[in-house]
Amino acid sequence: MIKKMNEKNTTSYELLFGPAHPGSGNFSVRLRVDGEQVTSARADPGYLHRGFEKLMEYRDRMQNSILSDRVCVFEALNWNLVHAEAVDELTGEEIPEKARYIRVLMAELSRIQSHLIWYGATSMGIGFDTGFKIAFGYRDYILDLFELVTGGRVYPAGYICPGGVRRDLPDSAKDKIIHVLGKTREMLRKCESFEKTTLRHRTKGVGILNRGDALRLGATGPIARASGISSDVRFDDPYEIYPELDFEIPTRDEGDAYARCIVGREEIQESIRIVEQVLERMPEKKLEPIKPKLANKIPEGEVYVRNEIARGEAGVYMKSVGEETPYRCKIRGPSLLHMVPVLEHLLKGSQIADVPAIYWSLNICPADMDR
Amino acid sequence: MNELDLIDDFDLEFGVNAEKQRDRRVWVTVDREALMDVGRFLFDKGFEHLSAISVTDYLDEGVYELTYHLWSYSDNFLVTVKTKISRNKPAIDSVTPIWGESAQIHERELHELFGVTFEGNTDLAPLFLEDWDGPPPFRKDFDWRKYVKENYYDKENEREKHYFI
Incomplete structure (x- = not known):
């Protein structure tokens, strides 16, 4: 996929990075290169556009909660939670205490596995194969937990749904989660000792996003935090039981790809802490399963709900006119901002060899960008 | 504030x-x-x-x-x-x-x-749509079911004909 730009200037080319590139994931960037240097980049999204916002206007809340899985493959449970919260705020329904704990528990486990994918994909992109294999290997332990609790390894089929969660945790879940957390800690220790060999050299000082640019380009989540913006929706705009929990927001000032990797790894550690606290405080009482009701109208109103998902800020604007289906549901994914303005900005002027490091350090997900 | x-x-x-x-x-x-x-x-x-x-x-x-x-x-x-x-x-x-x-x-x-x-x-x-010549698709009056049927389904096709019944 190389096109020569100018017959006279033989070093000037247009390169297509993706969509068939391993790991680029249904997304491509057109790079104009001069020799080894990228002179401009143009993102080309749309390979995964499924029109969820429109689809949701035709479906009721339980159907939409299943649909919300698909917004992002890598963190289905987090998107379940955003959607469920928007509906809950409109209906004003009281969520059982235990369901709130389970929601946060699942959202944090989902964050850990999403960060592991990020770590794995970044490692793969820069030729650090050990990191890739370790991250994806250990991620499987968390997928086992998802299978145990929700029935699905990747898609939970709307496990976190309006009104709570579909069913209670199985009795064996608590011990298994503690076991998996131990495994994840072990993995982090391994990664820390390995990454000095490759990861650090390939990402240090690459793709620097300074604080002002991060604000202007709309970066959120770990990308903004690696550029010195200390903001986390769980902290600033708290939801569910987050105000009761004790955790920190890892922040760094360098703004380069290495800082983003480190923020991601530290966030896994914080998520492990949150999961442990949640398990400790979770009420013992058994939870009744949710039974979907027919003709369940959503009261009139409009809300905007924000959540912190692994990639950044997720938002749902929901407008209801008193029908079973929402009148309008706008989904705000973090990747749209990270993959178009931020990526184009960082790639401009970089070296071809650094493109994968910059690309994967942004923790991108084409699915939540295109929706 | x-x-x-x-x-x-x-x-x-x-x-x-x-x-x-x-x-x-x-x-x-x-x-x-x-x-x-x-x-x-x-x-x-x-x-x-x-x-x-x-x-x-x-x-x-x-x-x-x-x-x-x-x-x-x-x-x-x-x-x-x-x-x-x-x-x-x-x-x-x-x-x-x-x-x-x-x-x-x-x-x-x-x-x-x-x-x-x-x-x-x-x-x-x-941004997302490729070679799109229809109306803006998220408008309320855009009937996507009809659009898809007209543009992508074939009445003669054995597997798709039931969409036209």
Whole structure:
């Protein structure tokens, strides 16, 4: 996929990075290169556009909660939670205490596995194969937990749904989660000792996003935090039981790809802490399963709900006119901002060899960008 | 500054009634002519993060309602600015001079999906849809089932003919 730009200037080319590139994931960037240097980049999204916002206007809340899985493959449970919260705020329904704990528990486990994918994909992109294999290997332990609790390894089929969660945790879940957390800690220790060999050299000082640019380009989540913006929706705009929990927001000032990797790894550690606290405080009482009701109208109103998902800020604007289906549901994914303005900005002027490091350090997900 | 201070400021500066929906949520409706002034006023107050822009299509009233969700990193609350424009010839000033590239990409998306023209936005090229020649697909009067049937299904095809019964 190389096109020569100018017959006279033989070093000037247009390169297509993706969509068939391993790991680029249904997304491509057109790079104009001069020799080894990228002179401009143009993102080309749309390979995964499924029109969820429109689809949701035709479906009721339980159907939409299943649909919300698909917004992002890598963190289905987090998107379940955003959607469920928007509906809950409109209906004003009281969520059982235990369901709130389970929601946060699942959202944090989902964050850990999403960060592991990020770590794995970044490692793969820069030729650090050990990191890739370790991250994806250990991620499987968390997928086992998802299978145990929700029935699905990747898609939970709307496990976190309006009104709570579909069913209670199985009795064996608590011990298994503690076991998996131990495994994840072990993995982090391994990664820390390995990454000095490759990861650090390939990402240090690459793709620097300074604080002002991060604000202007709309970066959120770990990308903004690696550029010195200390903001986390769980902290600033708290939801569910987050105000009761004790955790920190890892922040760094360098703004380069290495800082983003480190923020991601530290966030896994914080998520492990949150999961442990949640398990400790979770009420013992058994939870009744949710039974979907027919003709369940959503009261009139409009809300905007924000959540912190692994990639950044997720938002749902929901407008209801008193029908079973929402009148309008706008989904705000973090990747749209990270993959178009931020990526184009960082790639401009970089070296071809650094493109994968910059690309994967942004923790991108084409699915939540295109929706 | 908290939510109530901002509501007072809105009353003083623009004479509009803002409303506190709950903690950390303020909603305000303004005229389309005042949008840029309100935008600059809010940006100067610290609402530097444009979380999202959305369009809601009210078919019966013949209007599009635009909602701008703005977050302040310093005061930690969200303001939603709503404004209405005509549905027949939807056009409004772009907020890119205020929020830069982050506004630009949201506007580009809405231009494609709802057909709203953002005057002053220099890049409104197609984003998600490829070779699209139909009407803006997220409009309420766009019947996607009919469109798909007409354009992609074949009556003669054994596997697809039941869509036409």
